[in-house]
Amino acid sequence: MTARDLFTFRNRHFTAAVGITAAILIVTAIGGFIVLPFAQPWVQFANVWDAICSAAGLPQRAATVAAPEQTRRLSEVVLTSSTLARPNQEAIGRGATLAQRCAICHGPTGISRADSPNLAGQYAAVIYKELHDFRSGARTNAVMSPFAVNLTDQEIADLSMYYAYLPRLPAYHPTPQLPKPNIVIYGAPMRGIAPCGSCHGSLDNKIGSPWLEGQSEAYMKAQLQAFASGERRNDISQQMRNIARAMTPQEIDQAAAYYASQPPDVVKAVD
Amino acid sequence: MLVNRKLILAHFWLAFAVFGIALTLGAWQMFIRSPIGTWLSNPELYYRSLTAHGTVMGYVFPTLVAMGFGYAISESALEQRLVGVRWAWAGFWLIVAGSIMAVIPIALGRASVLYTFYPPLIGNVFYYLGVVLVVVGSWIWVALMSINLRVWRKAHPGAPVPLAMFANVAGSYLWAWTAVGAALELLLQIIPVAAGLKTTIDAGLARVFFSWTLHAIVYFWLMPTYIAYYTIVPRAIGGRVYSDTMARISFILFLVVAMPIGMHHTFADPQVGAGFKFIHSAFTALVTLPTLLTVFTICASVEIAARLRGGRGLFGWIRALPWDNPMMLALAFSFVMLGFGGAGGLINMSYQLDASIHNTQWITGHFHLIFGGAIVIMYFAIAYDLWPHLTGRELIDLRLIRTQLWLWFVGMMITTFPWHWVGILGMPRRMAYFDFGDPGIAPQALSVTLSAIGGFILLASGILFLVILARGMRAPQTDAGPYRFALAVHQPATVPVALNTHALWVGLMIALTLTNYGYPILTLALNEGTSVPAVYVGAQ
Numbered sequence: 134m135t136a137r138d139l140f141t142f143r144n145r146h147f148t149a150a151v152g153i154t155a156a157i158l159i160v161t162a163i164g165g166f167i168v169l170p171f172a173q174p175w176v177q178f179a180n181v182w183d184a185i186c187s188a189a190g191l192p193q194r195a196a197t198v199a200a201p202e203q204t205r206r207l208s209e210v211v212l213t214s215s216t217l218a219r220p221n222q223e224a225i226g227r228g229a230t231l232a233q234r235c236a237i238c239h240g241p242t243g244i245s246r247a248d249s250p251n252l253a254g255q256y257a258a259v260i261y262k263e264l265h266d267f268r269s270g271a272r273t274n275a276v277m278s279p280f281a282v283n284l285t286d287q288e289i290a291d292l293s294m295y296y297a298y299l300p301r302l303p304a305y306h307p308t309p310q311l312p313k314p315n316i317v318i319y320g321a322p323m324r325g326i327a328p329c330g331s332c333h334g335s336l337d338n339k340i341g342s343p344w345l346e347g348q349s350e351a352y353m354k355a356q357l358q359a360f361a362s363g364e365r366r367n368d369i370s371q372q373m374r375n376i377a378r379a380m381t382p383q384e385i386d387q388a389a390a391y392y393a394s395q396p397p398d399v400v401k402a403v404d
Numbered sequence: 405m406l407v408n409r410k411l412i413l414a415h416f417w418l419a420f421a422v423f424g425i426a427l428t429l430g431a432w433q434m435f436i437r438s439p440i441g442t443w444l445s446n447p448e449l450y451y452r453s454l455t456a457h458g459t460v461m462g463y464v465f466p467t468l469v470a471m472g473f474g475y476a477i478s479e480s481a482l483e484q485r486l487v488g489v490r491w492a493w494a495g496f497w498l499i500v501a502g503s504i505m506a507v508i509p510i511a512l513g514r515a516s517v518l519y520t521f522y523p524p525l526i527g528n529v530f531y532y533l534g535v536v537l538v539v540v541g542s543w544i545w546v547a548l549m550s551i552n553l554r555v556w557r558k559a560h561p562g563a564p565v566p567l568a569m570f571a572n573v574a575g576s577y578l579w580a581w582t583a584v585g586a587a588l589e590l591l592l593q594i595i596p597v598a599a600g601l602k603t604t605i606d607a608g609l610a611r612v613f614f615s616w617t618l619h620a621i622v623y624f625w626l627m628p629t630y631i632a633y634y635t636i637v638p639r640a641i642g643g644r645v646y647s648d649t650m651a652r653i654s655f656i657l658f659l660v661v662a663m664p665i666g667m668h669h670t671f672a673d674p675q676v677g678a679g680f681k682f683i684h685s686a687f688t689a690l691v692t693l694p695t696l697l698t699v700f701t702i703c704a705s706v707e708i709a710a711r712l713r714g715g716r717g718l719f720g721w722i723r724a725l726p727w728d729n730p731m732m733l734a735l736a737f738s739f740v741m742l743g744f745g746g747a748g749g750l751i752n753m754s755y756q757l758d759a760s761i762h763n764t765q766w767i768t769g770h771f772h773l774i775f776g777g778a779i780v781i782m783y784f785a786i787a788y789d790l791w792p793h794l795t796g797r798e799l800i801d802l803r804l805i806r807t808q809l810w811l812w813f814v815g816m817m818i819t820t821f822p823w824h825w826v827g828i829l830g831m832p833r834r835m836a837y838f839d840f841g842d843p844g845i846a847p848q849a850l851s852v853t854l855s856a857i858g859g860f861i862l863l864a865s866g867i868l869f870l871v872i873l874a875r876g877m878r879a880p881q882t883d884a885g886p887y888r889f890a891l892a893v894h895q896p897a898t899v900p901v902a903l904n905t906h907a908l909w910v911g912l913m914i915a916l917t918l919t920n921y922g923y924p925i926l927t928l929a930l931n932e933g934t935s936v937p938a939v940y941v942g943a944q
Contacts, residue, residue, distance in 0.1 A: 139901050139908055146902035154912050165682030190677025213603045213937040318445055323842040336446055
């Protein structure tokens with residue numbers, strides 16, 4: 134017997150194998166595409182074809198449901214690991230000129246004495262996102278918003294690259310380096326809090342998350358409280374709001390104090 | 405007629421060496437996230453270890469065992485020298501190169517993506533290229549199995565293909581086709597992103613591609629075990645295979661229904677239609693058929709051996725079985741674990757029941773019981789059975805072998821039963837640490853501790869296994885004679901062409917893949933705007 138004798142309906146093995154397989158497929162398809170969709174009383178279908186399309190996973194727009202209206206602006210920034218990945222000298226030069234108006238709060242070397250964030254050596258993508266958010270109104274601040282509102286896209290990119298270029302200097306509020314608190318290194322698994330360090334340094338860094346070593350303690354506490362209360366909401370997926378809401382006041386204090394006490398050179402270890 | 409013993413031994417030794425390393429990592433992982441270990445200060449180390457453990461145990465170890473065993477079957481069952489020995493060595497060295505290439509980025513922490521790849525998480529490109537090399541190396545084996553069978557057929561026109569080789573080639577075809585899913589995912593989706601040519605990835609489509617591989621790969625792991633059930637165990641315990649036809653039907657059923665079922669791994673994925681999930685769920689239920697057929701046929705074969713040894717009565721024959729024979733012991737352990745693991749699998753494949761255990765420790769418990777338990781214990785048995793024929797030296801210490809098998813069985817039970825249990829309680833899988841001080845999960849501490857102790861028993865058993873094999877290399881020389889496979893009660897003189905060739909079943913396998921995967925893959929591929937930015941491991 135050859136292959137030609139095998140693939141013919143005269144061969145009962147062939148007929149039985151193909152027949153049984155096809156029958157099972159048809160029965161399961163009727164079950165999955167017609168019977169089961171209609172067995173769900175909470176879903177309404179216009180006709181059988183509608184049910185089949187739905188069960189097949191055909192992407193459909195639910196025309197009858199209006200998109201919920203946004204009362205507050207959301208962040209529109211999309212970051213990838215290639216965002217501003219290649220800084221150039223010209224852009225850094227332009228950024229340096231622009232940054233003169235930032236120096237009054239953020240310091241001439243990017244290190245603040247006014248409990249504003251230190252920007253020297255911060256990741257470019259982070260500054261880029263925050264400036265965009267201040268400009269669009271996704272993040273608001275009485276001091277920052279007026280500065281950001283007139284910036285062009287080019288200026289935002291230049292500023293970001295300039296500050297990323299500055300060397301990471303020690304901050305002005307040196308305290309003895311504190312041991313890593315649990316919230317930074319382990320998070321709180323049972324409350325769904327990932328470790329701070331898994332995004333903000335100490336363990337790992339994720340795109341769009343600033344490194345925090347040496348930042349002002351008062352500033353970090355204020356931001357965590359703003360996230361917890363919902364006053365600040367430019368974290369697109371609510372990751373910081375969810376975390377800050379679940380943190381205890383004591384954990385907020387510990388995290389802020391720990392990061393403030395760290396020298397900036399430890400950032401390099403995880404860059 | 406085992407001629408290329410070095411080739412086969414090289415595959416087995418490499419397989420068991422990497423197995424030993426991955427087993428040690430596994431035991432460490434069990435320990436470090438149990439209440440008896442202190443929390444890791446860097447969870448990245450856990451995921452690094454987990455990636456290495458999964459990559460070795462999932463891709464490298466079983467593939468090498470299947471390849472080595474496949475070459476042994478080809479030479480001894482067909483009684484002809486292996487055709488394409490140079491190619492076989494090339495395949496072996498590709499796997500060595502691929503494994504090294506993959507392990508370096510993992511060790512450096514640049515590829516902690518776990519063996520399921522987890523897009524949009526993207527690791528170092530050399531990790532994926534290493535995995536591709538391993539798969540390419542194994543495809544050489546697939547081609548060689550097919551070619552060797554063809555050469556034999558030419559010399560023996562119309563003769564029934566020996567059962568071991570028929571099943572072996574079926575397994576190789578299953579692997580060739582099932583690996584295509586992951587290969588497509590790697591080549592079309594992940595590697596372009598990892599190499600920096602693209603920065604976005606369609607994670608949903610990638611997951612569907614992976615599900616194509618993810619379930620049938622289990623049956624590829626299973627094939628050497630089933631071949632051992634049918635063609636080694638009855639001979640080793642002095643019995644006969646109850647039915648050669650039943651065995652062939654089991655293997656071709658695996659070919660047909662192992663493939664179109666992988667979407668039961670994506671029950672919680674929104675990008676797959678519910679209708680397709682149902683079809684895949686129903687076809688998964690069909691996979692129980694070849695397993696139930698096998699359990700029946702092997703029990704009948706074992707009963708034949710028992711009655712030949714003077715066993716009497718409805719169940720009295722069980723006592724007459726050669727329980728001091730390691731093969732008998734391994735089979736019994738394997739069946740017990742297959743029973744429990746299979747029952748758990750029925751829960752995983754049920755659309756509704758799965759919701760309660762999805763992504764919990766239950767899943768890890770399940771596949772360790774089935775793969776690490778039922779399947780791997782037969783890999784040990786295969787190695788013990790083949791070793792004297794490969795080394796020309798006897799494995800003398802049967803007591804040590806029995807101890808090793810007992811330890812593996814007991815260790816696997818102690819590891820996986822509590823593991824299932826905490827899964828039912830809702831403990832998620834793939835976590836580096838758990839806060840057992842919290843009253844919410846404090847009661848699970850005992851179960852997790854037990855599991856970790858089981859992990860150490862498994863490690864002890866694994867070390868013992870390697871020691872036995874290594875001692876076997878230096879034992880006194882002996883002539884083990886030609887390597888033989890079990891005969892059936894009625895050895896077939898002729899076999900219907902459908903059960904003597906694979907074409908029809910491979911055709912049905914591909915057809916069912918098209919019907920069950922074609923539409924979901926096409927819609928996802930053609931749908932614009934479904935890609936998301938890649939998340940690079942270790943990148944800021």
